[in-house]
Amino acid sequence: MQELEFELDRDYVELNQLLKLVGLCDSGGAGKAIVASGAVYVDGAQELRKTCKIHVGQVVQVEDFVIHVHGLD
Numbered sequence: 001m002q003e004l005e006f007e008l009d010r011d012y013v014e015l016n017q018l019l020k021l022v023g024l025c026d027s028g029g030a031g032k033a034i035v036a037s038g039a040v041y042v043d044g045a046q047e048l049r050k051t052c053k054i055h056v057g058q059v060v061q062v063e064d065f066v067i068h069v070h071g072l073d
Helices: 015-021 028-036
Strands: 002-008 040-042 059-062 065-071
Touching: 015 028, 015 040, 015 059
Parallel strands: 002 065
Antiparallel strands: 040 059, 059 065
């Protein structure tokens, strides 16, 4: 597993945009396709909503990548 840290500077980020911002895909559209494929889990549950709101403290897993979402310190 590869651990990635993401610092959230607002209330939430849409799931497809998070995948783009951490570099797992090139665009939000590609992020939507990854989510639609069923490969994304949020807090251990499969997530199929492409624009699901991701908040501080949540954990997103895509295949061998785990993204920890933190707030600004």
